[in-house]
Amino acid sequence: MTAASRLHFGGDYNPEQWPEETWAEDMLLMKEAGVTMVTAGIFSWAKVEPRPGEYDFGWFDRVMDHLGDAGIRVCLATMTASPPPWLSRLHPEVLPESADGSRRWPGGRQHYCPSSPVYRTYAARLVERLATRYAEHPALDTWHVGNEYGCHTRQCYCDVSAADFRRWLGERYGTVEELNDAWSTAFWSQRYDTFDEVLPPRLAPTFANPAQQLDYWRFSDDALRQCYLAEHAVLRRVTPDVPVTTNLMPQHKPVDAFAWAPHQDVMSLDYYQDPYDPMAHRVAAFSFDLMRSARDGQPWMLLEQAPSAVNWRPRNGPKKPGTMRLWSWQAVAQGADAVLYFQWRQSRGGAEKFHSAMLPHAGTDTRVFREVADLGRELASVPEIAGTRSRADAALLTDWNSWWALELDSHPSTSLDQSLINRAHHQTLFEAGVACDILPPDRDLSAYRLVVVPNLYLLTEDDARRLEAYVEGGGHLLVSFFSGIVDECDRIRPGGYPAHLRRLLGLRTEEFWPLDEGARVSVHGALNGTADLWSEVIHLEGAEAVARFTDGDLAGGPAVTRHAFGSGTAWYLGTRLDATAMRALMDQVRAAADVRPVLPGLPAHVQATVREGAGTRFLFLLNHGPGSAVVELPAPLRDRLRPDAEPAATVTLAPRGVA
Numbered sequence: 001m002t003a004a005s006r007l008h009f010g011g012d013y014n015p016e017q018w019p020e021e022t023w024a025e026d027m028l029l030m031k032e033a034g035v036t037m038v039t040a041g042i043f044s045w046a047k048v049e050p051r052p053g054e055y056d057f058g059w060f061d062r063v064m065d066h067l068g069d070a071g072i073r074v075c076l077a078t079m080t081a082s083p084p085p086w087l088s089r090l091h092p093e094v095l096p097e098s099a100d101g102s103r104r105w106p107g108g109r110q111h112y113c114p115s116s117p118v119y120r121t122y123a124a125r126l127v128e129r130l131a132t133r134y135a136e137h138p139a140l141d142t143w144h145v146g147n148e149y150g151c152h153t154r155q156c157y158c159d160v161s162a163a164d165f166r167r168w169l170g171e172r173y174g175t176v177e178e179l180n181d182a183w184s185t186a187f188w189s190q191r192y193d194t195f196d197e198v199l200p201p202r203l204a205p206t207f208a209n210p211a212q213q214l215d216y217w218r219f220s221d222d223a224l225r226q227c228y229l230a231e232h233a234v235l236r237r238v239t240p241d242v243p244v245t246t247n248l249m250p251q252h253k254p255v256d257a258f259a260w261a262p263h264q265d266v267m268s269l270d271y272y273q274d275p276y277d278p279m280a281h282r283v284a285a286f287s288f289d290l291m292r293s294a295r296d297g298q299p300w301m302l303l304e305q306a307p308s309a310v311n312w313r314p315r316n317g318p319k320k321p322g323t324m325r326l327w328s329w330q331a332v333a334q335g336a337d338a339v340l341y342f343q344w345r346q347s348r349g350g351a352e353k354f355h356s357a358m359l360p361h362a363g364t365d366t367r368v369f370r371e372v373a374d375l376g377r378e379l380a381s382v383p384e385i386a387g388t389r390s391r392a393d394a395a396l397l398t399d400w401n402s403w404w405a406l407e408l409d410s411h412p413s414t415s416l417d418q419s420l421i422n423r424a425h426h427q428t429l430f431e432a433g434v435a436c437d438i439l440p441p442d443r444d445l446s447a448y449r450l451v452v453v454p455n456l457y458l459l460t461e462d463d464a465r466r467l468e469a470y471v472e473g474g475g476h477l478l479v480s481f482f483s484g485i486v487d488e489c490d491r492i493r494p495g496g497y498p499a500h501l502r503r504l505l506g507l508r509t510e511e512f513w514p515l516d517e518g519a520r521v522s523v524h525g526a527l528n529g530t531a532d533l534w535s536e537v538i539h540l541e542g543a544e545a546v547a548r549f550t551d552g553d554l555a556g557g558p559a560v561t562r563h564a565f566g567s568g569t570a571w572y573l574g575t576r577l578d579a580t581a582m583r584a585l586m587d588q589v590r591a592a593a594d595v596r597p598v599l600p601g602l603p604a605h606v607q608a609t610v611r612e613g614a615g616t617r618f619l620f621l622l623n624h625g626p627g628s629a630v631v632e633l634p635a636p637l638r639d640r641l642r643p644d645a646e647p648a649a650t651v652t653l654a655p656r657g658v659a
């Protein structure tokens, strides 16, 4: 993306769905709406390569020229997200299979096996043509590889994938003895004599080997990434100076955003809040923080959002007036330098004809088009926000390897959901108005005053030592239950849980005591409330109890603990607290760590963030509440979105208002 000159604005452009006469009008209306960038060609493969090896780029040349003439930058898709029907007719083995052996047929999209060398070869051939053809085109800005990898085909279990999995395992383990050891195959007579006997974890009569399942998550993520990297390699060679991205999905289990981040020049995210969810902005806040953190605070792109309703929920609520603006600004407030939509012109046919678009079926005399155009103008008025960054005193750690392992079957409780656990912790910081980065556990933590570990079930010994060193050096750490339980191969470390964290936390967990569905227990001490989902038998070995269970099977036992370690403090939460008690705990931890909100005394539902650049500091205020809100600032500030207003120390935000 052209760096830091403005906040880009636009959307997916699918001109092949419309007669060519429409394109000139598209350009005029795009200018009217303030569009500065489109992402084009995402589903154009079948039209540019109608028959194998026969290319028809003429129409797409004209699209690019139109855009170039209109001064609109192109985030050019590699067109490989939906293979044309001829590919699977010619090579049926490219079609993916699910765990029960059933095939996924063409007719939708993303109907390819990620391991398929045939798919990768045909895709790379197209990308070579495309990159060569448009390398010098003045409108080309950024490459958009594939589209939402793993959205529909997350994992494939076909024979091609099985062979690729065996190759991958060979590289990972070297010998079959190592594999047997890593997978604990002494259990249930699962010992392999050669790699040739190994299969993906296809549907089995009962629980498939957990380490095999965990490796299949890793392998499948890697297979998707190899598709991306194969195209990336072509683009790098042909257009070394053009940045490359791919649009990730939020909290998307099949795709490890931290592992993909180093291979992208700019992170980009598609985000579709549910307008019927009153918590939608808090859920989004987690993903936005993660996008910003994944490449060390570098501005990212909101590559897709809906102007109003989507078409794929059971009930597709429209965004109320002002909501789209508010949520777009939220992305910018949390580090985005681009706001794009799916899609420019609403489709006439196909599965997404009821999905909203910037230019609705009803045309320009519509609320949606007016709101879009207003936002386009507004974003254009503050170009100097682009390139600015933010910093946080708190970090939350999460890890895809641990997520995959946590949600395997045959655990003390199958109600543990990584996204929900992460969000519950993130939300308490969000509500307290604290800026937070989201990182994998192997990052340098020394810049943070507070580190929160919602749940790292799988924790490597190195990462556990890193946490120890962090606290020893004066850091404040909050670790929640069922963390540090298994190694990379989902094997328990004996000697009392959580083995590698016992010294740091100053305790030993003897037995897990998950709570039955709907059951609650009381917790009292320095914080009071109720808890559900989880409890455990904790023995203090240096830590002190901050709060104890006061009823239920574990009455009298510690529920929350604190341990002075080196120059810092490690807190442990052995249950799931209700939201109020969780806030009380986080307030105590924050006070000890001296982690302050971005702005003190913020009214409820108002989000405040800061982005700073050379000599400029932007404070963003967003009112997510249903009523108006008054924010007192420490000093008068000028509202850049109301250029005629005098600087003021009191800001009144209308419902869904932004300053």
Ligand code: GLA
Pocket (backbone or CB within 6 Å): 147, 148, 270, 272, 304, 310, 311, 342, 352, 355
């Ligand atoms: C995803 C896809 C788009 C479109 C939208 C609809 O984000 O990338 O092509 O299908 O969903 O919400």
